Amino acid sequence: MSNIQKIKGVADLFPPESDKFAFMERTAREVFSRYGYNEVRIPIMEKTELFARSIGEETDVVQKEMYTFPDRKGRSLTLRPEATAGLMRAFIENKLYAAQNVSKLFTFGPMFRYERPQKGRMRQFHQLDVEMIGANEPQADAELLLMLYTYLRGLGLRQLSFEINSLGCRNCRPGHRQALVDFFAGLNRDELCDDCRRRVDTNPLRVLDCKVERCRELTANAPKITDHLCDDCRTSFEVILGILDAMKVEYVHNPRLVRGLDYYVGLTFEVTSTDIGAQTAVAGGGRYDGLISQLGGPDVPATGFAIGMERLALLLGDLEHPGVDFYVAVLDDSCATPALSLAQELRSAGLTGEAAFGAGSLKSRLRAANKVGARWCLLMGGNELAAGEVTVKDLAGGEQERVALSSVREYIESRK
Ligand code: HAM
Numbered sequence: 001m002s003n004i005q006k007i008k009g010v011a012d013l014f015p016p017e018s019d020k021f022a023f024m025e026r027t028a029r030e031v032f033s034r035y036g037y038n039e040v041r042i043p044i045m046e047k048t049e050l051f052a053r054s055i056g057e058e059t060d061v062v063q064k065e066m067y068t069f070p071d072r073k074g075r076s077l078t079l080r081p082e083a084t085a086g087l088m089r090a091f092i093e094n095k096l097y098a099a100q101n102v103s104k105l106f107t108f109g110p111m112f113r114y115e116r117p118q119k120g121r122m123r124q125f126h127q128l129d130v131e132m133i134g135a136n137e138p139q140a141d142a143e144l145l146l147m148l149y150t151y152l153r154g155l156g157l158r159q160l161s162f163e164i165n166s167l168g169c170r171n172c173r174p175g176h177r178q179a180l181v182d183f184f185a186g187l188n189r190d191e192l193c194d195d196c197r198r199r200v201d202t203n204p205l206r207v208l209d210c211k212v213e214r215c216r217e218l219t220a221n222a223p224k225i226t227d228h229l230c231d232d233c234r235t236s237f238e239v240i241l242g243i244l245d246a247m248k249v250e251y252v253h254n255p256r257l258v259r260g261l262d263y264y265v266g267l268t269f270e271v272t273s274t275d276i277g278a279q280t281a282v283a284g285g286g287r288y289d290g291l292i293s294q295l296g297g298p299d300v301p302a303t304g305f306a307i308g309m310e311r312l313a314l315l316l317g318d319l320e321h322p323g324v325d326f327y328v329a330v331l332d333d334s335c336a337t338p339a340l341s342l343a344q345e346l347r348s349a350g351l352t353g354e355a356a357f358g359a360g361s362l363k364s365r366l367r368a369a370n371k372v373g374a375r376w377c378l379l380m381g382g383n384e385l386a387a388g389e390v391t392v393k394d395l396a397g398g399e400q401e402r403v404a405l406s407s408v409r410e411y412i413e414s415r416k
Helices: 017-034 048-055 060-065 084-093 138-154 173-185 194-202 204-209 213-218 231-246 309-315 333-348 362-371 382-387 405-415
Strands: 045-047 067-070 076-079 103-112 124-133 161-166 267-272 281-287 302-308 324-330 353-355 374-380 389-394 400-404
Touching: 017 103, 017 124, 017 138, 017 309, 045 048, 045 084, 048 060, 048 076, 048 084, 084 103, 084 124, 084 302, 124 138, 124 309, 138 161, 138 231, 138 267, 138 281, 138 302, 161 231, 173 204, 194 204, 231 267, 267 302, 281 309, 302 309, 324 333, 324 362, 333 353, 333 374, 333 382, 333 405, 362 374, 374 382, 382 389, 389 405, 400 405
Parallel strands: 324 353, 324 374
Antiparallel strands: 045 076, 067 076, 103 124, 124 302, 161 267, 267 281, 281 302, 374 389, 389 400
16 A cells, blocks of 8 residues: 655654754743743634735735635635734734733744745745734834844844835825826836736735746836835834844845735834745734724734744754763663663653663664663663662763662762
């Protein structure tokens, strides 16, 4: 019978790759909690309507990339393509706004987008998602960016570029939209790609985000949102940039950065790297005031970002897989159960290690001890057992010594 293989665009992760994910999660918990964020967990399935209403009917994500299916009762469900929509649904449904003025939340887990898989682009990928709900001050956006910066540096990553823009608000955006429509009216539409020809009418801003070279050339001189910002948006943007300058966080103002999801207003940003192939965005986010009320909640402002963990993993060097403290080598069958007891006692004391389940030759057992990365091999044969002892072999230094069973823990701990 043929074996069953995984589906396209998903991955099985083993060490050292899975160690990188654990490292990203551990560092996130450490760094984000210092800024007052709480970890939450939300479902990976939601009603399809949630994504259509938040991400936007006209976006690639909703139009082409969602895993949508009817459940057994015929209700349309979708595997989440991102976490913001679900988090806002949960925020509203659980009335988190009643408990606190500002909610700082983060979560991580798998997301699903039906895209053409390539390096750094998966159909099941993982995001580390951060949302700050309830604050509309530019200092809140600045703090969010500083936290992202601190997190990435905490992982040892320094060669990343921060691209920043402001998309304006409902007051200044219509003016820019009209300027774009006028600009596109002067272009030969047939020269644009199929998607952009449609976007010119449905969502002209998104034309600026097109990756097709010809579209980029044609729109090189398109009106910039920066020239249309209202006073409030301009001041907020300047405050944010001023804080980044003062904190010596390097960034590039990219007036073409518009992002692929429709809910953004004001600040938008992406963290990019040229070291991960064609997919350059490691993280992306921005402010999305208005989304919560659009989903039926109160009018509460919010800002956030998500990091693509697979892309971040591509940038992390191989981490050293941690070894263990001990390996109990069983040299005689009579020692199998005592070896297990010894291992159990040592683990209860906080040491890490393994015990062989049955007897084997000295050579094969030493090989096994090296394989699990043990520092000490505890040799247990009939002689040792009769004397109530083990032979402790230091696999780093090579020396060995007979030690009473009752003192093994102390012996290891004093030499760690
Ligand atoms: P996004 O830009 O669509 O934003 O995704 C954020 C990050 O997820 C990207 O920068 C990328 O690293 C990663 N990513 C996206 N698609 C894939 C894929 N197919 N394979 C691998 N990685 C991928 C959002 O999702 C927003 N919800 C971010 C946000 C949170 N905005 C405000 N709050």
